Structure formats: C-alpha cells, structure tokens
Amino acid sequence: MPERLLLGPGPSNSNPSVLKAISLQPVGHLDPFYINLMAEVQSLLRYCWQTKNRLTLPMSGTGSAAMEATIANVVEEGDTVLIGIKGYFGNRLADMAGRYRANVKTIEKDWGEAFTLDEIEAALIEHRPSVFALVHAETSTGVCQPMEGIGDLCRKYDCLLLLDTVTSLGGVPLFLDEWKVDLAYSCSQKGLSCPPGLGPFTINERAEAKLNRRSDKVPNWYLDISLLNKYWGSDRVYHHTAPVNMNFGMREALRLIHEEGLENSWARHRTNAESLWNGLEDLGLELHVDKDIRLATLTTVRIPSGVDGKAFTSHLLNNFGIEIGGGLGSLAGNVWRIGLMGYNSKVENVEKILEIFDSELPKFKS
Amino acid sequence: MPERLLLGPGPSNSNPSVLKAISLQPVGHLDPFYINLMAEVQSLLRYCWQTKNRLTLPMSGTGSAAMEATIANVVEEGDTVLIGIKGYFGNRLADMAGRYRANVKTIEKDWGEAFTLDEIEAALIEHRPSVFALVHAETSTGVCQPMEGIGDLCRKYDCLLLLDTVTSLGGVPLFLDEWKVDLAYSCSQKGLSCPPGLGPFTINERAEAKLNRRSDKVPNWYLDISLLNKYWGSDRVYHHTAPVNMNFGMREALRLIHEEGLENSWARHRTNAESLWNGLEDLGLELHVDKDIRLATLTTVRIPSGVDGKAFTSHLLNNFGIEIGGGLGSLAGNVWRIGLMGYNSKVENVEKILEIFDSELPKFKS
Numbered sequence: 245m246p247e248r249l250l251l252g253p254g255p256s257n258s259n260p261s262v263l264k265a266i267s268l269q270p271v272g273h274l275d276p277f278y279i280n281l282m283a284e285v286q287s288l289l290r291y292c293w294q295t296k297n298r299l300t301l302p303m304s305g306t307g308s309a310a311m312e313a314t315i316a317n318v319v320e321e322g323d324t325v326l327i328g329i330k331g332y333f334g335n336r337l338a339d340m341a342g343r344y345r346a347n348v349k350t351i352e353k354d355w356g357e358a359f360t361l362d363e364i365e366a367a368l369i370e371h372r373p374s375v376f377a378l379v380h381a382e383t384s385t386g387v388c389q390p391m392e393g394i395g396d397l398c399r400k401y402d403c404l405l406l407l408d409t410v411t412s413l414g415g416v417p418l419f420l421d422e423w424k425v426d427l428a429y430s431c432s433q434k435g436l437s438c439p440p441g442l443g444p445f446t447i448n449e450r451a452e453a454k455l456n457r458r459s460d461k462v463p464n465w466y467l468d469i470s471l472l473n474k475y476w477g478s479d480r481v482y483h484h485t486a487p488v489n490m491n492f493g494m495r496e497a498l499r500l501i502h503e504e505g506l507e508n509s510w511a512r513h514r515t516n517a518e519s520l521w522n523g524l525e526d527l528g529l530e531l532h533v534d535k536d537i538r539l540a541t542l543t544t545v546r547i548p549s550g551v552d553g554k555a556f557t558s559h560l561l562n563n564f565g566i567e568i569g570g571g572l573g574s575l576a577g578n579v580w581r582i583g584l585m586g587y588n589s590k591v592e593n594v595e596k597i598l599e600i601f602d603s604e605l606p607k608f609k610s
Numbered sequence: 611m612p613e614r615l616l617l618g619p620g621p622s623n624s625n626p627s628v629l630k631a632i633s634l635q636p637v638g639h640l641d642p643f644y645i646n647l648m649a650e651v652q653s654l655l656r657y658c659w660q661t662k663n664r665l666t667l668p669m670s671g672t673g674s675a676a677m678e679a680t681i682a683n684v685v686e687e688g689d690t691v692l693i694g695i696k697g698y699f700g701n702r703l704a705d706m707a708g709r710y711r712a713n714v715k716t717i718e719k720d721w722g723e724a725f726t727l728d729e730i731e732a733a734l735i736e737h738r739p740s741v742f743a744l745v746h747a748e749t750s751t752g753v754c755q756p757m758e759g760i761g762d763l764c765r766k767y768d769c770l771l772l773l774d775t776v777t778s779l780g781g782v783p784l785f786l787d788e789w790k791v792d793l794a795y796s797c798s799q800k801g802l803s804c805p806p807g808l809g810p811f812t813i814n815e816r817a818e819a820k821l822n823r824r825s826d827k828v829p830n831w832y833l834d835i836s837l838l839n840k841y842w843g844s845d846r847v848y849h850h851t852a853p854v855n856m857n858f859g860m861r862e863a864l865r866l867i868h869e870e871g872l873e874n875s876w877a878r879h880r881t882n883a884e885s886l887w888n889g890l891e892d893l894g895l896e897l898h899v900d901k902d903i904r905l906a907t908l909t910t911v912r913i914p915s916g917v918d919g920k921a922f923t924s925h926l927l928n929n930f931g932i933e934i935g936g937g938l939g940s941l942a943g944n945v946w947r948i949g950l951m952g953y954n955s956k957v958e959n960v961e962k963i964l965e966i967f968d969s970e971l972p973k974f975k976s
Contacts, residue, residue, distance in 0.1 A: 248637045255636045255851060266855065267633030270621045270805045271614045272933045304807070305671040308850035309832045340831045433851060439636045441670070441807060441853030464830060465706045466675045482938075484674035485620060485799060487807030489632065490856070567638045572848070 248561075249588070251597055252569035253383045253542055254411070255433035255440045256585040258493070259500055262438050266493035273486040281495050282476060282486075288498035289444050292413055292436075292506060293428065295420040299452060299469060301476045302494055303443040304487050307410045307431030310443025312340050313467035314406050314427040317447065318375060318454050321345035326373035326403070328364070331355050332384035332572045333408055337377045344463060349373060355385045355574050356544070358537045361393045368401040374454070375404045380418070381411035384572040386533045386544035386581065388416060395424025404451050410434065413444065414501055415513040415541040415585055426451040432490070435513070435541060437586035438497040441490045445469070497586075513540040516589045520582065523598040527605070532579050541589075544571070544579040550610045553577060559608070564600060614927075615954070617963055618935035619749045619908055620777070621799035621806045622951040624859070625866055628804050632859035639852040647861050648842060648852075654864035655810050658779055658802075658872060659794065661786040665818060665835060667842045668860055669809040670853050673776045673797030676809025678706050679833035680772050680793040683813065684741060684820045687711035692739035692769070694730070697721050698750035698938045699774055703743045710829065715739060721751045721940050722910070724903045727759045734767040740820070741770045746784070747777035750938040752899045752910035752947065754782060761790025770817050776800065779810065780867055781879040781907040781951055792817040798856070801879075801907060803952030804863040807856045811835070863952075879906040882955045886948065889964040893971070898945050907955075910937070910945040916976045919943060925974070930966060 250257050271278050282301075289300050303310040315337070319325055325346040327338045330353040341348045349371040353359055359378070368376065376398055381388050391407075398405040404426040412418050414435025420428055427447045433440035447455070447469060455462075455470065462468040466484065474481035501509055517540035521531060524545055532544035547553040553570055557580065560566045569581035584593060616623050637644050648667075655666050669676040681703070685691055691712040693704045696719040707714045715737040719725055725744070734742065742764055747754050757773075764771040770792040778784050780801025786794055793813045799806035813821070813835060821828075821836065828834040832850065840847035867875055883906035887897060890911055898910035913919040919936055923946065926932045935947035950959060 245634055246637065246641075246643050248635065248641065250636065250638060252638060255638065255854065257635055258855075263633040263635065263855075267629040268611055269614065269623055269629065270616065270799065271612065272616060272618060272621065273806070275612075275614065275927070275933065277612050305675060305832060306850050306853060309671060309675075312830070312832045336831075343827050343829050343831055345829075431851065433636065439853065439855035440639070440851045441856055461709050463709050463711075464678070465702075465709055466671060466678045467832075484672050485797065485806045487672060487805065487856075488621065489624075489629075489805035490807055490853075561641070567641065 247565050249566045249593065251582055251584065251588060251593060252567045253581045253583050254431070254585065256437065256583060256588045258439050259437040259497060259587045261500065262493045262497045265496035266439065266489050268489070268492055270488045273488055274480060274482065278488060279480060281491065285491060285495050285498060286476065288502055292498060292501060293418055293420045293446055294422065295446055297446045297448045299473060300446040301472065302491065303445045303467060304484060305443050306440050307429065307443045309467065310429035310445040311337065311408065312464070313445050313469065314429050315340045315344055316464040316467050317462055317469045318404060318427065318451055319344040319346045320458055322347060323375065324349060324371055324373040325375045325377060326351065326367055326371050328359050328378040330357060330359065330385065330387060331379060331382035333379050333382060356387060356532050358387050358389045361397065364394060365397050368397060368403065372401065373403050375406055377406040379408040381409065381416055381539050381541060383411045383542055384575065386539045386542050387537050388412070388539040390537065391423045399424060404454060411539065411541050414509060415589065416539065417510050420446065432494060434585040436497045437500070438493045441487065442494055513584065513589045516584050516591065516594050517543065519594045520584060520597070523594065524601065527598070527601055541583060541585045543582045544575065545582060546579055547577070548609065551608045553580060556605065556608050559604060560600060566597065566600065613931050615932045615959065617948055617950065617954060617959060618933045619947045619949050620797070620951065622803065622949060622954045624805050625803040625863060625953045627866065628859045628863045631862035632805065632855050634855070634858055636854045639854055640846060640848065644854060645846060647857065651857060651861050651864060652842065654868055655812070658864060658867060659784055659786045659812055660788065661812055663812045663814045665839060666812040667838065668857065669811045669833065670850060671809050672806050673795065673809045675833065676795035676811040677703065677774065678830070679811050679835065680795050681706045681710055682830040682833050683828055683835045684770060684793065684817050685710040685712045686824055688713060689741065690715060690737055690739040691741045691743060692717065692733055692737050694725050694744040696723060696725065696751065696753060697745060697748035699745050699748060722753060722898050724753050724755045727763065730760060731763050734763060734769065738767065739769050741772055743772040745774040747775065747782060747905050747907060749777045749908055750941065752905045752908050753903050754778070754905040756903065757789045765790060770820060777905065777907050780875060781955065782905065783876050786812065798860060800951040802863045803866070804859045807853065808860055879950065879955045882950050882957065882960050883909065885960045886950060889960065890967065893967055907949060907951045909948045910941065911948060912945055913943070914975065917974045919946060922971065922974050925970060926966060932963065932966065
C-alpha cells in the first residue's frame with residue numbers, strides 16, 4: 245500500500261481519528277446507539293452548512309449521488325431547469341437534469357470565471373425556470389461563485405436555488421439559509437477530511453413543498469428523500485441498510501470541525517491558500533483564476549508552455565508520493581489543480597508542495 | 611461505542627482484517643495502485659458469483675443501489691417486468707420497476723415458500739415479460755429459491771433473468787453462469803464480512819445487449835453502467851470519486867473468501883446453520899421454512915405464542931449486546947430472524963445464541 249499525500253482535487257487525506265472511527269465494528273442500522281449518532285451527524289451537518297433545514301442528512305453514496313438526489317427529488321418531467329455552466333460539474337448537472345426529463349436550459353461562462361447578478365437575472369427572465377442550479381466551488385476551475393443576491397433573484401422569479409457545495413463545505417464560508425439556498429449537496433472527502441463514500445444533502449421547506457406537490461413517485465428509489473425521511477426522521481422506517489461505518493467516520497469528522505470552530509476552519513483554509521498562491525507566483529507561475537473569485541480549497545495553476553503537465557504529475561506521484569490533479573474538459577493540458585482541503589490544509593503541506601515545484605519543475609522545462 | 615454481536619438479518623460483523631484495510635489512508639481514485647486493486651476486486655467478485663461476466667463491479671452504494679442499478683439499466687418505459695414476490699424484497703423490486711415506468715406484473719407466494727418451475731413458466735407464458743426478477747435468498751423469510759431450470763425457461767421465453775443474491779453471495783452455493791442468470795446484485799455486509807456501503811453488481815452480454823439497444827439514456831446517472839464501464843473498464847474515464855476505503859475493505863474481504871475457498875465457505879455456513887436449526891428445535895422452537903428450501907445464512911424462527919418478540923430482542927441487545935431481527939411485513943410479530951453470515955458463521959456464535967435462547971426465553975413466556 246503506497247503512502248500518498250493527496251493534494252489534488254480530492255479525495256484529500258483523512259484525519260487519522262476519522263479512519264479510526266471507520267474501523268470500529270459495525271452496529272445495526274436500527275440500533276439505538278446508531279440512531280443517536282445519526283441525529284448528531286444531522287445536527288453537525290446543519291452547523292457546517294449554516295442551515296436549519298430539518299431534512300439534512302448524508303446520502304449513502306458519493307457526492308455525485310447527492311447531486312443526483314437534489315435533481316431527482318424536485319424535478320418533474322417538463323420542468324424547466326436552468327443550469328449555470330462554468331466548468332465540468334455544471335455539465336454534469338445538465339446531463340442529470342435531462343435524464344429526469346427536464347427542459348434543460350443553460351447559461352455559460354468561460355472556465356475560470358463566475359456569473360454576475362445581471363447575467364443570472366437575464367437568464368431567469370428569459371427562461372423562467374422552476375430550478376436554477378449553480379456550482380458554488382467549481383473543482384474543475386478553482387472558481388468560487390460570489391453568492392450575494394442570487395437567492396433573492398431566485399425568490400423574485402419564483403424558482404428554487406440548487407447549490408453544489410462539494411468543494412466548499414467545511415473549507416469556505418457557506419451560509420445556506422442567509423443565501424436563501426433551497427437545495428444543496430456536498431461530499432465527504434474534501435473539506436470534511438473523511439474518505440469518499442457519503443454525500444451530504446439538504447433541502448428546505450420551500451423545496452420540500454415542490455417535492456410534496458409531485459404527481460408521481462420520485463423516479464429514483466434509492467435517493468427518494470420522502471422515503472429516506474421516514475428513516476432519518478422520527479419514524480425510523482427501514483429503507484436501506486445504512487453504511488454505518490462511513491457514518492461513524494462522518495460523525496468524527498464533523499465533531500472535529502465543530503471542535504476547531506467553523507470560522508477557524510475557513511480562516512485556516514484561506515491563510516494556507518494565500519501562502520500557496522504567493523509561493524507559486526514567487527516561482528514565476530501564473531494562477532488561472534482572478535484573486536477575488538479564487539477558491540481557497542482548490543487552486544488552478546497554469547502549466548508553463550513547453551512543460552508536459554502529465555509527465556510532471558506522474559513524476560510527483562511516483563517519486564514523492566504526492567498527488568496533484570491535471571485539468572478537466574477545456575482546461576485539460578492547461579492547468580494543474582492543487583487542493584488544500586480539510587486535514588491537508590496545513591502549513592507543512594504548503595511548504596512541501598512549493599519546495600517540490602521549486603526543485604522539480606525546472607527539470608521539465610525544455 | 612457499544613460492542614455488538616450482529617446475528618440479525620445484516621449487517622453482520624466485519625472481519626477485523628477488513629476493518630484494518632478500510633482504515634488505511636485513501637489514495638486517489640485514478641492512482642495506478644487503486645486501478646490494480648479495482649481489477650482484483652472485479653476478478654474476485656466473478657469468482658464468488660461463479661461468473662465470467664466482464665461487467666462485474668461494486669456499485670458505490672449499498673445493496674439497494676445495486677438492486678436499482680439492475681432495473682435502471684435494462685428497463686425501458688413500457689417494458690413488461692415480471693416480479694416473483696415471496697417476501698419484502700420482491701415488493702421493493704416491484705416498486706423500483708414502476709418508477710422506471712415498467713409495465714409491472716407480479717406472481718406471489720406466501721412468505722416462507724418458494725416458486726415452482728410450473729408456476730414460473732405459466733407466468734412467463736401469460737405475461738411474456740422482458741425481464742423476470744426473482745430473489746434467490748429472501749432475507750425477510752429465510753427461503754432459498756431453488757434455481758434449477760429457471761434460466762432455461764427465461765431463455766425459452768426470451769426474457770432476462772434478474773437475481774437478488776444479497777443474502778446468498780459468499781454464504782450459499784451460487785452459480786450465475788450455470789444458472790443462466792443475466793443480471794444480479796448483492797451487498798457487502800452479509801456473506802462478505804465487510805461493513806455495509808458497497809453493492810456488487812454484474813451483468814452478462816445478453817443483458818448488456820438490451821442496454822445497448824436503449825433508445826434513451828439510462829434514467830439514472832449515478833448507476834448508469836455504460837458510464838461506469840468507462841471507469842471500471844480499460845478507459846478509466848472519471849465518473850465519480852470512488853469510495854476507495856470501502857473498496858480496500860472489499861478487496862480484503864474477497865481475498866479472505868478466496869483463501870478459505872468458496873466451497874469451504876458454503877459448507878461452513880451450511881454446517882453452522884444446521885447446528886442452529888437442530889438446537890432451536892431441541893429447545894422446542896419451530897422453524898418457519900421447510901428444510902429443503904431453508905436458507906443457511908438466515909433462519910426464521912416462529913415466536914412462541916404468548917411471547918412479546920420485540921421485548922425479547924430488546925432484552926438480548928441491551929443485556930447481552932446481541933442483535934437478532936424481528937419479522938418484516940406479513941411476518942412482523944410472528945418470527946425472529948437469526949443470521950449466521952460471513953465472519954459470524956462460526957460454532958461459538960451458534961453455541962452462544964442457543965445458550966441465550968435456552969436461559970432467557972423462558973423468562974418471556976407467560
């Protein structure tokens with residue numbers, strides 16, 4: 245088993261105490277002990293997202309399952325769903341919404357930019373969607389979408405706001421209720437310092453009302469929140485056998501964030517990211533995203549011309565056990581992606597990656 | 611954290627070496643090391659199922675996700691799907707198939723019985739389904755469906771055979787290819803001695819041909835095997851971030867079965883189950899299922915009249931840390947369910963549960 249320092253787009257390394265929690269013997273999914281643990285997980289997730297949403301729980305799949313859960317539950321055949329696409333994961337939302345027979349409309353920005361309020365308002369007026377879906381922290385580009393005012397626009401034009409917080413939860417300021425976000429999802433393996441395998445999901449009463457108005461069953465049994473609610477809610481009706489060990493880890497991961505303090509966790513991610521940005525620029529490298537919309541958890545660095553980006557990442561993995569990511573989609577071959585997330589957002593990792601760029605990158609310049 | 615001996619319908623306890631594997635630091639889901647591990651998991655799953663199916667892999671969700679994956683991939687709107695219902699999980703298959711807009715037909719047997727070949731043939735002739743779905747090992751009743759001849763009937767009437775092997779994989783003889791099963795699924799937390807969280811899935815070329823003839827996209831992104839095939843197949847195209855730690859555990863669990871030998875594992879489950887059956891009958895208890903169709907991994911015992919079944923299971927959990935299950939659906943209040951699965955199928959557990967029934971049950975008789 246190789247030792248890896250995971251400084252790519254995720255998974256990040258897990259906190260060792262999370263791994264210890266995961267390795268305990270399972271208990272039954274209806275055991276009173278587990279039912280208490282579930283309630284704690286729900287309460288701590290609400291804290292991390294800054295929401296009071298009753299229906300806040302980890303889906304028993306990865307972040308992509310939680311993404312699909314948001315779409316599957318509130319989209320009915322023929323609903324207009326507007327997707328803001330400014331990276332890889334906007335495209336995925338559009339693909340999913342199409343599978344649930346939505347009338348999919350998109351607005352697009354170059355990969356590395358964010359939407360303005362004016363652009364969003366114009367699209368809401370043009371398409372009058374039932375749902376507007378947006379990625380807060382685009383893992384493929386390193387952009388953090390400014391959120392101020394978007395929720396108000398969605399209320400004004402009577403649509404639900406669905407937010408991808410996969411690469412922001414735990415690492416970047418997030419205020420779901422204040423921002424008037426109606427549905428959101430995330431993952432376990434980034435800001436939360438857990439292994440991949442759980443997909444936090446939350447839905448407010450406004451979105452739940454749309455779900456309750458459905459004329460058909462949710463066309464996805466596993467992710468049907470009306471069934472899951474009976475298990476995670478007070479009835480504890482058996483739905484599926486919960487991944488109990490992953491939830492042991494999730495509880496420990498969330499407890500650690502609570503212990504550190506959410507604002508302290510955000511500040512730590514920001515400080516370490518700024519050190520990374522300064523260090524990379526000191527080495528003569530160019531960052532892909534403007535500083536005012538740059539994401540603290542994931543940084544996109546332009547690959548200098550003449551350098552084989554993939555050869556460099558393989559060199560780092562094979563000789564130093566360090567994983568950084570390449571570009572996706574339109575950024576493939578153009579950027580590297582460096583993540584400082586959760587447990588891995590620390591000074592020594594910033595220093596290590598900067599030292600390695602300093603010593604190894606010159607070997608790849610022709 | 612309470613210590614539990616899980617002798618219910620699942621999860622079962624995990625093998626300690628599986629838990630150790632799960633607690634290792636994650637690696638990237640595209641790491642060459644992980645890609646080799648995935649190939650091993652696939653090959654070992656084929657061994658446990660006795661199949662050569664290329665598309666054999668663990669879905670990144672629990673057994674219910676894998677169940678839904680079988681339906682989602684091969685069922686198109688309007689397809690007739692015939693479900694053999696003889697317990698709780700047949701009903702679940704029917705619910706799922708309806709969500710995928712199938713024309714759902716059912717045949718039913720009392721909970722505790724199995725279908726005969728004549729009953730199946732008559733239903734195939736009457737409904738001419740595209741898919742016939744059946745539960746091999748019904749966790750809700752303790753029945754093991756005899757499989758001889760069913761695959762031939764499905765070929766004769768040109769339909770796919772879909773088999774639930776959730777409570778049989780690893781613990782009960784299973785010969786997917788010999789039985790001409792076209793699609794099957796299972797879980798990680800029973801015969802495989804892993805925590806819950808992964809859903810083994812397999813599909814043969816006959817079922818894949820139906821998938822390839824679809825006129826629309828699979829109406830479920832997360833479980834779309836044509837996308838997953840690109841990741842688990844040779845292309846390694848990014849689909850979702852795999853639950854790497856759960857797969858570390860899965861590999862170790864499958865390796866242990868291979869080391870023991872599949873036939874030895876089946877024989878161990880059978881021997882321990884027979885000791886349990888004899889012991890329970892010696893205590894004057896009645897087993898719910900006829901011996902010739904009785905499942906080795908899960909035994910249903912009739913609750914003696916006058917005994918509060920739920921009070922007894924709570925007593926066992928609270929005072930002895932032992933979990934056994936109550937009845938589901940039409941068997942609620944009528945039976946207990948005792949599982950001897952995977953790591954927990956051993957002589958000392960049989961002795962322990964029999965001793966506890968012997969000493970504690972009389973206290974609950976009025």
